[in-house]
Every structure is written in structure tokens, then in C-alpha cells.
Amino acid sequence: MKGSLGFRRTALAGAALATALGGSALLVACGSGQGDGGAPATATAARLSVDDSYIPLPPAGGMAAGYLTVRNDGGQGDELVQVSSPGASSVTMHRSTASTMEQVEKLDVPANGALRLARGGAHLMIMGWEKAPVLGDELELDLTFARTGTISVKVPVKELTYRPGQQ
Structure with a gap:
């Protein structure tokens, strides 16, 4: 028993x-039902690509603006948190309003959307060029995102009047 x-x-x-x-x-x-960062488990990670990049030729060695589009084909948003360049001492992010331009710490890249850096809106300010740029030069920009990490792109120097899609 x-x-x-x-x-x-x-x-x-x-x-x-x-x-x-x-x-x-x-x-x-x-x-x-939440994945990393509080996103729904069904959301795919951010999938970023950069296109339409250009820098209008600045006056002799002066400050220049930088424009580009960051596309996100993923289901999770990201943030552009820093931009640097081995060819310039400083690259900062700015946003223009009707009357001012202010430096910003980050720019949102929406899920299944795009961040457009364009004339009259969000843009980059590039200062302290290693060498004075000329038409056709390319400046390497290292774009650092909160989730995706760093993406390096070569950005061409174009005519001051250049507008993508209009040339």
C-alpha cells in the first residue's frame, strides 16, 4: 500500500x-501583444532608405543647407537623432517656421511614411567644411537613428537653384 x-x-x-x-x-x-518598444507584435521594424539628397552650393566655404528624404517601409517609426560628417565640423538639424529657424534634437520618421528635409521646412545645416565644396562634390553624411542605427549616404553638391524632380 x-x-x-x-x-x-x-x-x-x-x-x-x-x-x-x-x-x-x-x-x-x-x-x-506588445513587441520591443511597446509596438504591436505584428509591426515590422523600421526599414529605412534615403533618396532625393542634395546640398545647394554654398557661398565660398560658408554654411550650407542639406536636404533629403528618409523613407520608412516598416511598421515601426524611428527618430533621426544625430547627423555628422567626416567632411564638416558640424551638422545640425533645424526646422523652419514662418518667421524663424530653430535647432531641433530629433526628427520623427513615421512608420510606413517619410521624413522630408526640404526648403522651407526641416533641413540640415552644414558648417566647417574640410574643403570648400564645388559642384559635383559629394559629402558623406552619417545619419543616426534611435532604433535603426547609423546610415551613411553620399550627398551631391548641386546648383543653388536645384530642385529635385524639376530638373
């Missing part, structure tokens, strides 16, 4: 352990 009681205890303990483990697995599988 003692052997039978030991078997029952072992069987009950095994059943309790299996139930507990199964319940834990179910809780993990049914989680909060």
Missing part, C-alpha cells in the same frame, strides 16, 4: 508541474 501512495504522490506532483509549465507557456504566448 505504501508503494501505491508514493506512486500517487509522484503522479500528482508531475501533473501539477505539467499544469504550471503549460500555464506559463500560455501566458507567454498570449502576452500583452
